[in-house]
Amino acid sequence: MQGRGIYAVIAVFFILTAYAAPVSVSQVKEQALSGYLYYVFFESSHASSCAKPSVNTQLSYPARTGSFTLKAGKTLCLWAQVSGFFAGGECVFILYASSTSAGSISFTLSLTDSKGAVLATLGSGSVPVSSTKQELISFFTCASFTANTGDYLALSLTGGGAGKTKYTVYFGASTPTDFQVVKSADSA
Amino acid sequence: MRHVALFLILAIALLSTVAYAATVSVSMPTYQAQNGVYYQVTGYLNVVSNGFFVAQSSSAASSQPCTWSAGGTCTTALTAGDWYYSVTISLTANTPPSTTYKVTVLWNQGTGYAQMDSLTFTTPSTITAGQSMTFIFDTGSTIFNAPAGIVITVG
Numbered sequence: 001m002q003g004r005g006i007y008a009v010i011a012v013f014f015i016l017t018a019y020a021a022p023v024s025v026s027q028v029k030e031q032a033l034s035g036y037l038y039y040v041f042f043e044s045s046h047a048s049s050c051a052k053p054s055v056n057t058q059l060s061y062p063a064r065t066g067s068f069t070l071k072a073g074k075t076l077c078l079w080a081q082v083s084g085f086f087a088g089g090e091c092v093f094i095l096y097a098s099s100t101s102a103g104s105i106s107f108t109l110s111l112t113d114s115k116g117a118v119l120a121t122l123g124s125g126s127v128p129v130s131s132t133k134q135e136l137i138s139f140f141t142c143a144s145f146t147a148n149t150g151d152y153l154a155l156s157l158t159g160g161g162a163g164k165t166k167y168t169v170y171f172g173a174s175t176p177t178d179f180q181v182v183k184s185a186d187s188a
Numbered sequence: 189m190r191h192v193a194l195f196l197i198l199a200i201a202l203l204s205t206v207a208y209a210a211t212v213s214v215s216m217p218t219y220q221a222q223n224g225v226y227y228q229v230t231g232y233l234n235v236v237s238n239g240f241f242v243a244q245s246s247s248a249a250s251s252q253p254c255t256w257s258a259g260g261t262c263t264t265a266l267t268a269g270d271w272y273y274s275v276t277i278s279l280t281a282n283t284p285p286s287t288t289y290k291v292t293v294l295w296n297q298g299t300g301y302a303q304m305d306s307l308t309f310t311t312p313s314t315i316t317a318g319q320s321m322t323f324i325f326d327t328g329s330t331i332f333n334a335p336a337g338i339v340i341t342v343g
Contacts, residue, residue, distance in 0.1 A: 031289055032235045032277075032342040040240060040334035059334040092239040135244055174269070180239045183335060187235060 034187040039082075041153070042178045043171035047076035052116045053152045055079050057178075065172030070157055072103065072165040078155040078179070082111075087185045088144030091123055093155065096175035098133040098168050103161030105129055105169075109142065109179065114150040122153075126160070129167055133175075142181060155179050232283045235340055238274035238322070240332060243267060253288050253308035256321060263324035264305045271332040273304060275340055278320035279311065287311050289342050293325050296337035304328075 041057040046068040048054040057080040070076055093107055108124040125140040147153075159167050171177040243266040254262035266272060273293060292306040305325045312319075 030229050030341050030343040032233045033229050034235045034340045036237045036338040038334055038336045038338060061331045061333055094241065135242060137241060176242065
C-alpha cells in the first residue's frame with residue numbers, strides 16, 4: 001500500500017509541475033524595439049574661441065536667452081564637457097540664426113582634450129541662413145567616440161558668404177540652439 | 189483492478205512529463221529581455237531616431253491609422269513651441285503588406301519612463317523595401333532636459 005502511495009504522490013507532482021510551468025512564461029511580440037540615450041547640449045552663453053575650452057552649453061533647458069554675432073570667415077565654438085563612450089550614427093545640430101544677407105554657417109563637431117587639442121573630427125555640415133530668424137536643422141553622421149575625463153566636444157561655427165555678411169546666432173529659451181549626440185543606442 | 193489503477197496513474201504521470209518537455213522545447217527566432225519581459229523581435233521594420241526639435245507652428249494630428257506615404261509624415265497634434273520627437277520607420281523586404289502597426293515612444297528625463305505618445309500606420313499593399321516615413325510625437329512640453337532615455341516599440 002505504501003508503495004502505491006508513493007507512486008501516487010510522484011504522479012501528482014508531475015501533473016502539477018506540467019500544468020504550472022507553461023503559464024509562467026511571459027512574452028510580448030514586437031516588430032521593432034529600439035532604445036537610445038540622448039545628450040542634448042543647449043547653448044547657454046555666447047560662443048567662444050575655439051583655441052581653448054570654455055563651457056558654454058548645458059544639458060538642462062536654459063532659462064536665459066541671448067545672441068551673438070558671427071562674421072563671415074570667422075569661427076567660434078560651442079563647448080561641452082563629456083566622458084565615456086558615445087555611439088555613432090545620426091547627430092543633430094539645431095541653429096537659430098539670421099543674417100544680413102543670404103549665406104550659410106558651416107559647422108564641425110570635434111572631440112578635444114582638456115587643452116582644446118583636436119583628438120578626432122566626428123562630423124560636419126552646413127546650414128543655409130537668411131534674413132529671417134528661423135530654426136535651422138541639420139542631420140549629420142557622427143562617428144562613435146570615447147571621451148576620457150576632462151575631454152570636450154567642440155562644435156565650431158564658421159560664417160560663410162561674402163565678406164560683409166554678419167550672422168546673428170540666438171540661444172536660450174524659445175530659441176534653443178543645440179546639438180544632439182547619442183550616448184548609447186540599441187535595436188533589434 | 190489495483191494494477192490497472194496504478195498503471196493509469198503512471199501513464200498520466202508519463203504523459204504529463206512529455207507535455208512538460210514539449211512546452212519548454214518551443215523555440216522562437218529572436219528574444220530581447222527588458223524589464224523582465226521577453227520580447228520577440230522579428231525585424232520586419234527598421235526604426236531610426238531623429239532627435240528632438242521645437243515645433244515652429246501648431247498643426248492637427250494625422251488621422252489614425254496613417255496611410256503609408258513614402259517620404260510622408262504621420263504626426264500627433266503639435267503645439268507651437270513644444271518640443272517634439274521624430275522617428276523614421278522604413279520598410280524592409282520582409283515587411284507584411286496592408287498591416288497596421290502601433291508606434292509607441294517612452295521617454296525618461298531622469299524620473300522614470302513615461303509614454304510620450306503613440307501613432308498607428310498601415311503598410312502599403314505593395315511593399316517597396318527602403319521606403320520610409322517620419323513619425324512626429326509632441327512631448328507636450330516647452331522645456332526639455334537631457335540626457336533623455338528613449339524606447340521606441342513598433343508592434
